[in-house]
Amino acid sequence: MRISYIDDMEKWIEEFRFSVPVSVRFSETDMYGHLNNTVTFTYFEYARIEFLKEIGRMVDWLDPHGKTIPVVADLQCDYMKQVFFDEKLSIFVKAASVGNSSVDIHYMARNSSGELVFTGRGTLVQIDRKTGKSVPWESDQKTAFSL
Secondary structure, three states: OOOOOOOOHHHHHHOOOEEEEEEOOHHHEOOOOEEOOOHHHHHHHHHHHHHHHHOOOHHHHHOOOOOEEEEEEEEEEEEOOOOEOOOEEEEEEEEEEEOOOEEEEEEEEEEOOOOEEEEEEEEEEEEEOOOOOEOOOOHHHHHHHOO
16 A cells, blocks of 8 residues: 555655554444444544643643644545454554644554554644644744654
8 A cells, every 4th residue: 555655665664753552442443343434533633632741742732822833734644454342552652754833744654463453743833823724833843843
């Protein structure tokens, strides 16, 4: 399977340093016990927030007096293998590239056997809370994404 945002799968996989565990809940499955294809985006959100907390970005964004907030500009998922109720997954997150006011975030999910079950990517943009206009990253913010 060719995935447009992955040039070299082995190298891409090796670059992940952060992950969170997830257990597939019954309510996240269809009548056949398969993970509903919309739930992967919820897993991405959970993992992304934990990653952003880990690198120190959420403190500013959650401050009610803060000037900037993050918004998801786009999000996609590519499915490789079926996922079922009660499976244990690891959802990996990394910042693939950092732009002026955006960051391209990549995701990878592996089951307990280590098999790749789905991948994804999305663009997160930092915007001004009042104007809705994009706000450039400070140099320390850019550095944090590469941790």
